[in-house]
Amino acid sequence: MEKQPEDQLDLRTQWKIAGTFFGIFVVIFLAWALGIFSSEPTKAERDAAAYRGDCENQITGLVAAQGFVRDTLRAPATAEFGVLGYDGVAVTVLPDCRYSVRSFVDSQNGFGAMIRTRFDATVSLDRDRSIWTLESLELAER
The missing domain is CATH 3.10.450 (Nuclear Transport Factor 2; Chain: A,)
Structure with a gap:
């Protein structure tokens, strides 16, 4: 059975979708690895902690x-x-x-x-x- 052009289009579309998801995954992984999503304390939180350490x-x-x-x-x-x-x-x-x-x-x-x-x-x-x-x-x- 020979593949129809419609089947090939579906296969290409599937690869595009898979590639898009893979790309999104890579971007999220790199962002996580670089610490973009880390919960760094704000300057106000750091100052408050320093005050508690020094003054309480x-x-x-x-x-x-x-x-x-x-x-x-x-x-x-x-x-x-x-x-x-x-x-x-x-x-x-x-x-x-x-x-x-x-x-x-x-x-x-x-x-x-x-x-x-x-x-x-x-x-x-x-x-x-x-x-x-x-x-x-x-x-x-x-």
Whole structure:
């Protein structure tokens, strides 16, 4: 049986359709491979995440306050600070990238004896310049 010209036209049409679908598939695959369809966070989302990391992390505030307290000690190398979860250690996140920290440090005094000093500090972070500022510090030896 010999093919009719109509059958050949149908076969050509079928190949065109198959080629079109294949081309579309290739374009979609390349777009996916190049990351066009990835869900990259927007700048606003990245900024919000950075703010949360800088300004809502209790450990960040605690470590900043400890640095200021360390600067007041006679023997800073001997300092052993309380950590979050210990009795008497609390960090409160305040507005505008500020923290209120209540904690303690055990360190040697001028005579070499280990003493515990409780402290209350308020620290703030200037995010633009990445500089911590000590707003207030109260020390109380026991």
